[in-house]
Amino acid sequence: AMEATAGWRAGVVAGLLGRLGLVAYGLHQDGAMRVRYTDVDYRVFTDAARLVTEGRSPYGRATYRYTPLLAWLLTPNVYLAEVFGKLLFAAGDLTAAVVAYRALRLRGVAAGRAGGCCAAAWLLNPLPAAVSSRGNAEALVALLVLATLYWVEAGSVGKAALCYGLAVHLKIYPLTYALPIALRLRGGRDAGPGKKTFGGHLWQLFVKMLNRDVLLFGAVAGSVLAALTAAFYHLYGWEFLEHAYLYHLTRRDIRHNFSPYFYMLYLTAESKWSFALGLAAFLPQLLLLLVISIAFHRDLAFCCFLHTAVFVSFNKVCTSQYFIWYLCLLPLIMPSIKMSWRRGVLLLFLWFIGQGLWLAPAYFLEFEGYNTFLLVWLAGLLFLFINSLIIVQIISHYQKEAPVAKKLKEQ
């Protein structure tokens, strides 16, 4: 146990040093080379924070489509140093790893294994480190989502609801977790013996859903969200609603991205089928999310991971930032996936190959001006297929750990 804790501490330190190194390198590249390391979004955050320090609305900065909380949080960018925000996101990153570790220990996973999973999948993973050091705020949402799952497992419904309300305020996608969390909070009680029809089973699931915990969760999360929305609406008016919420719900971006639907939506952007096709693209997502919630709500982390992986893969817009949304839950589910090392590495390799095969024609399209639309489209379809394969493999190799299953039976 001593070795395990020492190893875990070493992992955290390594993650910290790696992120600090990347931030420092980013400062160098920004100053020295033409292609900036820092993401454009960070510039937008800093400008909005500057507006807030002058007492004006952060929405005065064009393309600022986030919550005012973020601009407020980053005001030290203006007062202290512009690098403050990146350090804050890196700290959020590391805290997310610590919360994931605690959540794994709560489930009964041995210290060494828990530390190893968190280190491999998050601390030493270059993707979250790069995203945070480039100045994207995804780490904060990841931290809030992990905290929500942790508090639900620990039984503190109020704290979980608080984190959940904040997470949804920051980014809309955690809204999809409402159904699994509600199903999980409703508890494992099932009515008496006897075969149930599928319809009877569904009736029982959804009608019996409203117990005290679920109502408490809904009330607290709803009030947090309502309070934040009302306060910011009072401060900034319609601009806040339009940029922070409505934009994300109605956005139609037809530029090339990883989504399999991109070329279809680009070609039909002005045709009469555009709305129907958008709806057709939404249906597989909806159906899969519903079925996954019903099938896996007992293991909340696994359910949320599948939710987000399906949501991102089948979404009409998909960029590499979105991968953080489900990568942050990977440490939590790794102990439950009984897969050989070789298979895991092969799937990871396939995932990167899928991205590479997309990035190559996309580079030629965007920077060299070749018409590679068909190749980009086919690469998008291939990437969807690879993602689906990985999700199917993860589901097939999922086995609940014995101690947790026993705990559920006791409820």
Place this chain on the structure above:
Amino acid sequence: QAVLVPNAADVEAPEYSATELLVLLYMEPDPRCSRCFRASLPMHGRYHRPAEDSEEASVVLKSPEVLLCCCDNLLSTECWTPAEVEAPCSGKPNSPCQWYSTMHKSVPEELILQVPVGLRQHSSVVCVLTLLATGLCSSLILAAVCKHGHFS
């Protein structure tokens, strides 16, 4: 140094629904030749409408307008025709400045930007294959969930 009017550009909008922008570039004197000025502007093409037969849309880049700022009250012979542009002179950001059009001959060659566009003929094939692929992948995942999920 550059000024964008209006100062917010919707970078996601396709070409047919984008609003016009005015870009003012302050030119630097070219050290290699006297009475020469230079400026350079990186360009990023927007998405154009999908086309019927050609794989690329041609955008003709017209010559920019060259304006003179006759500040410092230098009454040069070139400060005749005032231009209807409101922009500050560099170095005095808040005071309005009168800009004048110059009589200059632009270089005769036309600059044409080729922007790749999607082909309309592909629409039906792309729609059908995309929906088939997403249908297939979602069925695969659905099958796996139904097989391994805990529905009890």
